[in-house]
Each structure stands twice: as structure tokens, then as C-alpha cells.
Amino acid sequence: MAKQSAPAAKPPVQEEWQDISHEAYRAYVVPAVGGQIIDIKIDKPDALQRLPSGAHVIKDSKGLVHEINAGWVKLTYKIK
Numbered sequence: 001m002a003k004q005s006a007p008a009a010k011p012p013v014q015e016e017w018q019d020i021s022h023e024a025y026r027a028y029v030v031p032a033v034g035g036q037i038i039d040i041k042i043d044k045p046d047a048l049q050r051l052p053s054g055a056h057v058i059k060d061s062k063g064l065v066h067e068i069n070a071g072w073v074k075l076t077y078k079i080k
């Protein structure tokens with residue numbers, strides 16, 4: 001019997017980036033392991049990508065990319 005190879009992984013869906021450079025910051029409240037809650041603040045966000053899973057991917061002004069997994073509890077942002 002011939003060995004079957006695993007199906008190739010599908011590339012992630014590429015969603016369009018939304019300009020959020022008008023925000024001074026963006027802050028998420030996310031659940032962590034053990035039932036704890038974590039606050040994540042992203043200063044000077046430039047672009048947002050919403051994934052079909054509900055996750056958010058944010059590029060900031062320093063070129064860092066932050067991924068916030070689906071299931072975040074609260075989102076707060078401040079307009080410049």
C-alpha cells in the first residue's frame with residue numbers, strides 16, 4: 001500500500017488592510033491561560049487586518065505587527 005502524504009496546508013486568507021492611523025492607540029482586553037485577563041496596548045497603530053477567525057492583526061508606526069487572537073473581550077481606542 002502506497003503511503004499518502006498529508007494535504008498541503010492552505011495559505012492564510014489575505015484580508016485587506018484598513019487604515020487606522022487616525023488612532024493614537026488601541027487597547028485590547030484578552031483572556032489568558034488560567035483565567036487571568038491581560039491588557040494589551042498598541043501605540044500609534046497604522047493598519048488593521050480583520051481575519052475570518054475574528055483575530056485582529058495590527059501594524060504599528062514602528063513596523064511591528066501585533067496579532068490579537070479571536071476571543072478578545074474588549075477593544076478601546078483613542079482618536080488623535
